[in-house]
């Protein structure tokens with residue numbers, strides 16, 4: 001990737017191999033940003049195809065957000081970079097979404113909680129030093145993480161993991177009160193991906209431009225907001 005010049009903004013995007021993360025990488029490239037996107041492992045992904053098409057703008061790194069050693073090593077490899085945006089997109093859902101919290105296995109509970117709540121927080125703690133002082137740190141949450149919005153129930157473990165994430169991010173924001181950085185929890189809507197499934201009402205193509213516009217627009221407003229892809233505040 002070409003050396004960052006003052007006029008070329010840059011994003012470190014965690015979890016960009018496929019789905020929303022990959023599509024965000026493509027949209028940032030379209031808007032002439034430099035993108036460092038992460039994948040897991042050594043397998044070739046769609047992000048590699050994007051990097052082949054845009055070698056000047058896209059670089060690929062690797063990290064599993066559930067592994068603190070990998071996050072520390074990523075920070076060390078990128079120590080000479082300053083990013084305008086750090087965005088943690090990586091997330092997961094348990095395969096049996098209809099399980100209640102009473103029936104879900106302990107193993108699934110731990111996997112989803114560690115991936116969706118602890119992992120993103122560890123990622124931003126490990127990588128925050130790479131972000132410009134007036135930059136943005138964002139995490140992909142979900143409308144399902146809204147406690148106030150949970151009137152229908154369902155998806156109990158996934159909801160709980162994103163609500164926990166939101167709470168941890170509020171604690172992070174309280175610890176960093178008064179700083180110039182912008183903090184964002186994004187609720188993207190229900191979108192057709194491997195995680196969202198084929199029944200979701202929205203396509204990646206029709207939602208990603210709005211998601212990216214909200215991320216970019218939030219950079220001018222320090223402090224934490226929980227926003228949907230139209231930029232509207234989601235009730236906590």
Ligand SMILES: NC(=O)c1ccc[n+]([C@@H]2O[C@H](COP(=O)([O-])OP(=O)(O)OC[C@H]3O[C@@H](n4cnc5c(N)ncnc54)[C@H](OP(=O)(O)O)[C@@H]3O)[C@@H](O)[C@H]2O)c1
Pocket residue numbers: 014015016017018019020021039040063064065066089090091092115119140141142143187188189190191192193194195196197200
């Ligand atoms: N799609 C929706 O309707 C929807 C709605 C609300 C919120 N979200 C959130 O949006 C984010 C992306 O979802 P998606 O729909 O694009 O899902 P997806 O298609 O399943 O993609 C998930 C992405 O997260 C990565 N990932 C998973 N676990 C990881 C880990 N431990 N370390 C690093 N990367 C990891 C995956 O990498 P691999 O390729 O290596 O597995 C992949 O890049 C998630 O946080 C999800 O909760 C999605």
